[in-house]
Amino acid sequence: MTDNTFNIAIAGNPNCGKTTIFNQLTGAHQRVGNWPGVTVERKSGHYSFADVRFDTIDLPGSYSLSAFSAEEKIVRQYLMDDAPDVVVNVIDASNLERNLFLTTQLIELGRPMVIALNMMDMADEKGLSIDMDTFATLLGAPVVPVVGRTGQGIDLLKEKILRVATDISGKSRQLNIPYARDIESELDKICELFDTTEGDPHFTRWKAIKLLESDRETRNEVRQMKAGNEILSIAEQGVARIESIYNDTGRAVISHARYGFIQGAIRECVTEDLSVASDYSRQIDRILTNRWLGLPIFALFMWIMFKLTYDLGSLPMDWIDAGVVALMQFLSGILPDSMFSSLLVEGMIGGVGAIAVFLPNIFILFFIIAALEDSGYMARVAFIMDRIMHNIGLHGKAFIPMIMGFGCNVPAIMGTRILESRRDRILTILINPFMSCSARLPVYILVAGAFFPEHAATVIFSMYILGVLVAIASGKLFSKTILRGMSKPFVLELPPYQRPTLKSLVLHTWERGYVFIEKMGTVILVGSILVWVLGYFPQEVELERDxxxxxxxxxxxxxxxxxxxxxxxxxxxxxxxxxxxxxxxxxxxxxxxxxxxxxxxxxxxxxxxxxxxxLYQVRMEEISEITEQKWIGRIGKFIEPLVAPLGFSWRESVALITGFVAKEIVVSTYGVLFGVGEDVNEENQGVISSLRSSGMTPLVALGFLVFTLLYTPCLATVAAIKRETGTWSYTLFSVVYSVSLAYTLALGINYFGGMFGWFS
Amino acid sequence: MFNRRQKKRPGHQLTEENRTGLRLSDLRPGETGRIVEVGGSDQFRLRLIEMGLTRNAEIAVDKYAPLLDPMELIVMGYHLSIRAQDAEKIVVKRIDR
Incomplete structure (x- = not known):
């Protein structure tokens, strides 16, 4: 079996069409996971060619192997430690020079390589013609021209991969990138020392080059060797000599030299016909990132995104809702009345169903985002919005998840994957829950409608504004305290626009949407059961009234x-x-x-x-008293003293606790507590009048609204934070921070409002 | 805060003769320059060099973002965006056409 299986790795720059090639090679046989310890997507798959199985891994896109970013570290570690049989280097033919920079380093790593020269159609449009044979000779690897979008050239690529994988002798013909004489002599000295002291000739030249670049990881690795210190001191002397000759760091000198090699290669095998050259992306950008039109067009796109997500999603949303209700009715019809049936129907199906209705929205949103990413517009969003996001210490791209937060924080937090740096991701995740999601709107409508009937719209709108302000302030605070100084410089490629393929859009949407489905089956299910338990026990309650x-x-x-x-x-x-x-x-x-x-x-x-x-009235009063006696009501009563300074009663505390599962549950909880029935909506007059007569004042109501806006993100969001940050500490921090902030602000409103006599 | 970080890691100091030179951020949209020297933190300048902003490379300023920052550059035939505050660390020579 092992004889017939080869491991291949696909490496290349971001935006070079690497994933398209991966999709073309493996088709539907792929899996998405995470690289251990980091939230960088790890895509793997397999395909068969000529009765040989190829296990394929799609390495994260990287410009270099200098290990600056998590992605580069992964690529480098994988290529060195996991020793793939063939490296497929995908190169954007329309952007050869920069793409070849990574190639020079891959050549130096010395793994058997096949070069897939992608986007040949675009190179043609640019008027480039490439002499493939010379190119292959210069790079020391077979070169296959392909068009990833159409699949053209993929069969030939598979054939070349097979040939390189099965050609054992091929490994001997390793090519060296030639450096200037003073650099080569330093490399020779280091290599010689490696050869005499270490038996393993693997990566000798690569390591020597990395030592001249003062690469920290290689230095640490060499230090472990027997003659480590000796090698390091020779290398340091070499670096010092190079730096004095070139008046620059060793790393910069070597990077320059690599570009020198690349420019030479391009002069030899690329001819450019300037008469047909066109940069159509630049033409599109004359409009899309135009000084005056750029922002309005972006706003329009965002509006369309929201419109599609919620309008298009509302129809299947109703179906799912109806389906869940029908299922609940059917099951409670055939199951005998028991604890088990209540757990199954009300606890599990009801709880998960309440969140399953968001599935269509989430899938549509992910589809649109995939389209924005694949087309190349996402990079322009970063370009347009960077000025604003930079104020909070964030990258322009972080704007997208922030906007998405108005819909639902769960996909928004999952959407932070578009950010490259972990620090930016965590910062964006931590401030995202303050963007007021759509689940909070029913609560606003209910409470604002009850207490500020004249100014409901103003009150609701100010909740949204308050959320944005809190997010900005928190962002500034975090970037100056707990997340200080880890920000990456803003160096962003604006890739050419491309028409996305349906296949890759569907794949992307499914990969991300699946994560949400997975979560409904785990965290949300457990949370729903928990709330059910709190509301179901103790089974026997003593009621004061008969x-x-x-x-x-x-x-x-x-x-x-x-x-x-x-x-x-x-x-x-x-x-x-x-x-x-x-x-x-x-x-x-x-x-x-x-x-x-x-x-x-x-x-x-x-x-x-x-x-x-x-009779209904009595029944509901009964439910209200029963709820008061259940654990959930007792907890509400128990923490009543804690929320009393905010002016909240036990009802508010129960509503807020259940709101943890999903914030819109606050409304239905009020329905139960006021004995109006669970089947209320935010326009329900019964709840509104009960709320008004419950002793709540407009001031307390305002505090309650602010508390609802800011306190602990819902269960699904907390689960998303845990998943995306990968640690409990940031998750707990988010919960504690938001609850304390909500408490402080609500307290402030109640205290100062009372002092100055607002709304009285 | 930014200054404090810079003090801790000085990065690459521009050479005497270039310290008063024309910066990339001084070029207007449509103008082209040749890179003389890239300053700034080690990580920043190496990232730029790896992205092709090597000495003597030709670089064109295509435009500025609608909110006037960042800027869009064309180098080696592809489009790249950096912030104006970072472009200030890049010394260029204007190429007249």
Whole structure:
């Protein structure tokens, strides 16, 4: 088996079409995971060619192997330690010079290599023609021209990979990038010392070059060797000599030399026909990043993104909602009433269902983001918004997840993967929950509608603004304290625009969306069960009021009323029949009879509905008292003293606790607590009037709104933070920070508001 | 804060003769320059050199972002964006056409 399996790794610059080639090679046989310890996507897959299996890994895009970024470290470590049989170096033919910089380092690493010269169509448009044979000779590796988008050249690429993988002798013909004589002599000295002291000739020249570049990781590695110190001192002397000759660091000198080699190679095998050269991306950018049009167009795109996400998503959202309700009804119909059925139906299906309705939104949003990324517009977003985001100590790209936060913080936090530096990612994740997500809107509408009916829209809008301000202030605070100084310089390539392929959009969307589905099956399920447990136990509660007695009384009262009505109806009938004289039509078909009967049934109907309403009222008051006795109510009562300074009652604390599962649950919790029923929406008059009569003042209501905006992001968001930061410490920090901030602000509102007599 | 960090890691000091030279940030959109020297922190200047901003490389300023920062450059035929504050660390010679 091992004879017939080869490991190949795909390496290349960002934006060189590496992933497209990977998709073309492996098709649907791929898996997405994370590289150990970092949130860099690790894509692997396999394909078969000529009865040989190729396990393929798509290395993260990197410009160099200098190990500045997490991506570069991964690429370097993988190529050195995991020793793939073939490295497929994908090169953007329309941007040869810069792409070849990585290639020179891959050549020096000395792994068997095949070069996939991608985007040949675009190179043609630029008027470039490349002499493939000379090019292959110069680089010491087979060169295959391909067009990743259409799959052109992929079969030939597979054939070359097979040939290189099975050609054992090929390893001997290693090519060296030639350096200037003074550098070569230093390299010789170091290599010689390696050869005499170390048996392993692997990577000798590579290590020597890295030592002249003062590469920290290589130095640490060499220090472990027997003759490590000796080698290091020779290398240091070499670096000092080079630096005195060239008046620059060894690393810069070697980088210059690599570009020298590249320019020589390009002069030899590339001819440029300037008459057909066109830079269509530049033409597009004349509009899309135009000084005056750039921002409005970007705003328009964002608006379309939101519109599509929520409008297009609302239809399948209704279906899922209806499906969940139907499933719950069906199950509670066939299952006997028991703890198990309550757990299954109300706890698990109800809880997960409440979040499953967001799936369409999330998938649509991810699809649009994939389109923005694949087309190249995402880099322009960073370009346009950098000035603003730079103020908070962030990269321009961080604007996208921030905007997405207005929809739902979960995909927004998952969207921070578009940021390259971990520090930027964490900063963006920490401030993201303050962007007021759509789940908070029902709460605003309910509470603002109840207490500020005249100014509801203003109050709601100011919640959004407050969220943005808190995010900005927190961002500034974090970038000056806990996340200080780790920011990367802003060096951003603006790649040529490209039409995305549906295949890759679907793949990207699915990869990211799947993470959300996975989470619904784990964290959200557990959280829902927990809230169910708190609301279900203790099973037996002692109620102060005898509700069944009350219900019986109501039933008696109303049946008496109906009896009386029946009696009265009979009497009126008899009276009217006596007065009836016509012989033509029987009395029962007469107009007066029909009038009376109509009157009667109308009266009976209204009595019955009054009865129903009275019974419902009692039932809901019962539920309210039961909830008060359950653990969740007891916890609410228990922490009541803690939230009392904010003016909150136990009801607010229960609502806020359940709101942890998903913030819109605050509304349905209020429905239960005020005994109006769970089936309320934010326009429900019952809850609004109950809220007003509950002793809550407009001032407390404002504090409650602010608290709802800022306190702990919902369970799904916390889970996303844990997943994307990879540590509990940032997750806990986020929870503690947001709760304390919410508490402080709500306290401030209550205290100063009371002092200055706001809203009184 | 930025200054403090710079003090800790001085990076590459510009040579005497270039310290008063024309900077990349002084070029107007549409102008082209030749790189004389790249200053700044080690990480920043090496990243730029790796991206092709080597000595003597030709570099054109294409435009500035709508909010006037960052700027868009064309180097070796591709488009690159850096902030104006970083472009100040790059000494260039204007190429007249």
């Amino acid at each position: 509700y069944s007695n009350d219900k019986q009384t109501i039933q008696q009262v109303y049946s008496q009323k109906i009896d009386a009505l029946d009696l009265k109806f009979q009497e009126s009938l008899e009276n009217s029949e006596q007065e009836y004289h016509s012989e033509m039509i029987p009395y029962t078909e007469s107009k007066s009879y029909q009038d009376l009967e109509q009157q009667y049934s109308a009266l009976k109907q209204s009595i019955l509905s009054e009865q129903k309403e009275a």
